[in-house]
Amino acid sequence: IEKYTAMRQIIRILLLSACLAILAVLFPKCVKYPEKDWVKIVTDMKDTKESWYLEYDYKGRLVQYGETPIDYLDDQIVVGEMGWISQKEKLIGATYDLSDGKIVRCVSRNLINVDSVWVEVKKHIHYRWEKDTLFMDSQFYSAKDNRLLRTVAARYVYDSQHRLTDVMSRYIHSEGDESACHSYFYYNNNLNYESNLNMQAFYADCEGLDTYFFFLLNESPTHATRALPNYIRHCVNHGKATYGAEALYRMEGEQPVRMEIISEEIKLKARFEFVYYDE
Numbered sequence: 684i685e686k687y688t689a690m691r692q693i694i695r696i697l698l699l700s701a702c703l704a705i706l707a708v709l710f711p712k713c714v715k716y717p718e719k720d721w722v723k724i725v726t727d728m729k730d731t732k733e734s735w736y737l738e739y740d741y742k743g744r745l746v747q748y749g750e751t752p753i754d755y756l757d758d759q760i761v762v763g764e765m766g767w768i769s770q771k772e773k774l775i776g777a778t779y780d781l782s783d784g785k786i787v788r789c790v791s792r793n794l795i796n797v798d799s800v801w802v803e804v805k806k807h808i809h810y811r812w813e814k815d816t817l818f819m820d821s822q823f824y825s826a827k828d829n830r831l832l833r834t835v836a837a838r839y840v841y842d843s844q845h846r847l848t849d850v851m852s853r854y855i856h857s858e859g860d861e862s863a864c865h866s867y868f869y870y871n872n873n874l875n876y877e878s879n880l881n882m883q884a885f886y887a888d889c890e891g892l893d894t895y896f897f898f899l900l901n902e903s904p905t906h907a908t909r910a911l912p913n914y915i916r917h918c919v920n921h922g923k924a925t926y927g928a929e930a931l932y933r934m935e936g937e938q939p940v941r942m943e944i945i946s947e948e949i950k951l952k953a954r955f956e957f958v959y960y961d962e
Contacts (some may be wrong), residue, residue, distance in 0.1 A: 692717040715882065717960035720877045720938060724958035729951060730769040743879070745900060748938060753900075760786070771796070774892035776804070786810055792826060804832060806891060815841045821890060832857050835890055846870050846910045850888040854921045864918035872913040875907050877937040878957075885942060885955055886915060886930065917952070928952055 704802050715721070717739060725748075726734040737750030751765040751774075760779040767773070777791035789808040794801050803826040811818045817839040823832040833856045840849040850866040866888050876882065884898035911932060918925045926946045935943035944953040 697734075698802070718879075719959060721879045721960045722957050723960045724956075725765070726956040726958075727769050728954040728956055729751075733768055745880075749788065749895075749900075753896075758782075760900065762893070765892055768891065770892075772892050774896075777893040777896065779897070786897060786916065789893055789897070791891070793891050793893065795891070802832075803827070805829075808893065810897075815843075815845075817841075819890075827924070837888070837890065839887070843903065843911065846912075847883055847887060850918075852890070852918075853887065862922035864922045865892040866918045868912040869914040870910050870912050872911075874911045874913065874932065874934075875937065876909050876911055876934070876939050878909070878939070878959075882911060882939065883944070886912065886944060886953065888917070910944075911939065926952070 694956075695883075722737055724734055724736055726732065730896075736747070737745060737749075737753075738747035738748045740755075744753075744755060746755075748765065748855055752763040754761040758781050760781065762774070762777045764776055765774045773794040775794070776791035777789055779786045780788040785842075787810055789806075789810075791806045793804055793806055795804050805826050805903065806821060806823045808819055808821045817840070819835075819837040821835040821837070823834070824830065835852055835854055837850065837852040839847060840851070842848050846868070848868055850864070852864045854862045854864075856862075857941070868886075881898050881901045884895050887898060889895045889898070895933055910932050914927070915930055916927045917926060926948070928944045928946045929941045931945065932939045938957070938959055940957050940959075942953070942957075943951065943957045946952055
């Protein structure tokens with residue numbers, strides 16, 4: 684299986700290289716080659732080591748994240764299936780609707796944990812910006828009987844430099860129970876970075892892998908400051924627990940090559956490694 688997977692990866696790289704070469708001949712001013720700040724490999728090092736090889740099209744758009752395809756249509760972005768072992772999440776597929784070049788809606792299918800049972804859900808999200816705040820309103824429906832399982836109203840708040848500072852989420856479950864979360868991000872070290880990916884995807888509160896891809900694909904405003912937090916106070920499990928954590932980075936120039944989030948109890952919450960394309 685490993686040899687077959689490796690062979691598929693080699694064939695994919697060769698085909699991509701061939702396509703780029705053909706495009707370079709036909710449209711020399713349109714081809715955008717990988718640059719030194721483009722991420723090539725993302726590795727989750729926390730529990731079970733998982734690596735994803737990233738591929739881009741001639742416009743510089745992410746089109747493959749490991750085995751997950753990403754397709755760009757006139758008014759939609761379609762993300763395929765992705766399983767993330769250490770996150771214990773699975774995205775069956777997501778379709779993002781665009782208006783004026785920005786994502787405004789998403790319909791996705793996910794596997795989530797409901798009362799210790801994994802169930803398939805259909806999720807609807809609406810996005811809207813108001814001044815310094817991004818609102819995400821989500822509804823989770825059972826894929827089996829279309830029953831509403833819960834709604835989530837989330838607010839992502841940014842400062843004047845467009846650094847993510849707060850994530851506030853309110854959960855309303857089908858039984859009528861309510862809970863809330865509030866997470867904070869601090870930037871006392873004024874650490875900036877260069878990367879084609881939005882690193883917020885790796886440390887922000889993400890209610891599902893569809894939200895992870897929303898951030899990863901740089902769908903927040905283009906003027907967002909490339910900044911990394913040095914301290915995070917995370918709310919987890921729908922408001923049942925909160926922990927404080929130091930965010931530590933290993934940099935090569937202005938590129939983060941390792942990101943670690945370690946709680947005040949010295950517990951590893953996240954560890955990622957990044958490999959970039961050569962210049």
